[in-house]
Amino acid sequence: MAVPIAENVYWVGAVDWEVRHFHGYSYHTHRGTSYNAYLVVDERVALIDTVMRGFEDEMLRRIAEVVDPARIDYVVANHGELDHAGAIPAVMARAPHAILVHSKRAADSLGKYLPDGWKRQVVGTGDTLPLGRKTLTFLEAPMLHWPDSMFTYIPEDKLLLPNDAFGQHLASSERFADQVDPAVLWDEARKYFANILTPFSKLILRKVEEVQQMGLEIATIAPSHGVVWRENPMQIVEQYVRWARGEAGAKALVVYETMWGSTAEMAHAVAEGIASAGVKVRVFPVPQTDHTTVVGELLEAKGIVVGSPTHNRRMLLNVAALMEDLIGLRPVNKIGAAFGSHGWSGGAVPLIEQRLKEAGIEVVQEGLALTWWPTPEERAQAVAWGRAFGERILESLSRRAE
Ligand SMILES: Cc1cc2nc3c(=O)[nH]c(=O)nc-3n(C[C@H](O)[C@H](O)[C@H](O)COP(=O)(O)O)c2cc1C
Ligand SMILES: [Fe+2]
Ligand SMILES: [Fe+2]
Known part of the structure; x- marks a missing residue:
């Protein structure tokens, strides 16, 4: 089922219950994961990220519950890693007039994996894409966790789509952080930060400061793995700051x-x-x-x-x-x-x-x-x-x- 996460914004991703290792064997995904794609339905229709190759049918089925995939105008690739970009060819094949939107650096990462010949639009920090009543706004986030990484923000919904940041490798039938066992949620969020984001701790502190200075209001954070933070979404941002500073206990x-x-x-x-x-x-x-x-x-x-x-x-x-x-x-x-x-x-x-x-x-x-x-x-x-x-x-x- 497509799950609404804001007005006319739907989770249309896929749940991977089976996966037990990621990035080779460098990440043991004890509780599986999800690949989160989000569909924004307005006068124009945008799909923010896709899913891992092999899960395209699951995603397309969810999209079709909401709109005909042929109506998609923009496919935004916040990040060129194949767990999110792997299903781009399947979507582009079903959405003949769609434009692929990505950061400048994604021309490398995406370009080397994906066939060319699609309409593309390169965006950078501050660029906007009006969809009608809603606007997609972009914020580059280089090295969080690849050079190509970018966040998409929808000011009308105060909705931040930060791709891999703030995620958890957690397969679940629930889509929101407040619906899952907090011990499980924080165990997975902690493991995810520790194993993926630790090398970029300094950059995280700078990025959080930048977002604070921009005065972005945030009501919901919808990452590309795991569940969506809707109740007190800043709790995960504050936790990232503590982790990035290396705050630790007597342990x-x-x-x-x-x-x-x-x-x-x-x-x-x-x-x-x-x-x-x-x-x-x-x-x-x-x-x-x-x-x-x-x-x-x-x-x-x-x-x-x-x-x-x-x-x-x-x-x-x-x-x-x-x-x-x-x-x-x-x-x-x-x-x-x-x-x-x-x-x-x-x-x-x-x-x-x-x-x-x-x-x-x-x-x-x-x-x-x-x-x-x-x-x-x-x-x-x-x-x-x-x-x-x-x-x-x-x-x-x-x-x-x-
Ligand atoms: C295959 C093998 C290779 C070993 N190589 C060394 C070595 O190069 N230098 C050394 O001081 N001890 C070496 N030892 C001895 C072990 O370090 C020693 O038995 C130690 O107490 C084993 O600790 P453990 O009980 O925690 O396995 C080797 C032992 C084995 C079985
Ligand atoms: Fe990634
Ligand atoms: Fe990812």
Whole structure:
């Protein structure tokens, strides 16, 4: 069913209940996702974004409930990524006089995927497209999260269509944020920000400021994935500001991989120590915990300690993969440390420390490298090491609060 989200504006997207990974395996979509396309029906008809290839029939069916797809005058592509642009050819084939509207930078991203020969209109910040009673207004949002990214705004409805910003990978029969379980909603919104938007934290702060200065009134935020924010839509914007600033609580993650359990034993002792300092702690073995979850949990935690045994002079593969992910994401204002068991040469702990630094995480204490299975004394040493890390978390939080 097409679902009205404002007067004569309809959600006509598709729900992907099955998808479990996105962007290769870099994003585990635990709860599926949706591809949100929005139809604006006025004297002229505009479709804002489309859906993933393979879902075009579902979208076209929803459009046809409202208007004949042949009536579409404008297809606005806010972003050239194929989860939104993939069904453009199917729409253009059904809407013979439609004009494809996109940002200047989308000429690259879209142009390289899609066949040419359509009527096109390039728009930039401040450009408008009158539809009759309603007006489409455009605001470029480069690197949120691609160079081509753009927001569409309809002032008459105070409706912001920011494409991937403010989204969640969440498949649901409900279309609005206030209809879904808040714990699920915020879990998915947090994971989405952490795994997709963290590298652009500074740009997000600037963009929010820019929107505030423009004085855009916002009654509804309709992103391209997940549910629509209609009740107090600024709550997600305010949350993005807190996340982008790296605001975190007295919480730490202990993430580790092990071959024979020694590093796991250390992880538990370290966690005990962190908790004894009065800091909340969560222990995540990898790959039993996927890195999308770990990165999502890290967003609101101040610190992360990473453990690996030494394996052929290196860290184990799943810890290495997580570190590679963190280097790309560069989480904001985090502290970290490394630990692990080894037999003879060692090597994993200093390598993890190096990776933490590359990820912009401040290494606040010397790594804890033990040999073979930890003795009771070494276990106590690991508890003390964890406690010291917990204290560093409390210190850095109180420094920030000053
Ligand atoms: C395949 C393999 C390769 C290893 N390579 C190294 C190494 O290069 N240097 C080293 O110090 N220890 C090495 N070790 C020893 C382990 O680091 C040691 O057994 C450690 O206690 C394992 O920790 P875990 O119980 O957390 O798996 C290796 C062990 C295995 C099984
Ligand atoms: Fe995207
Ligand atoms: Fe997307």
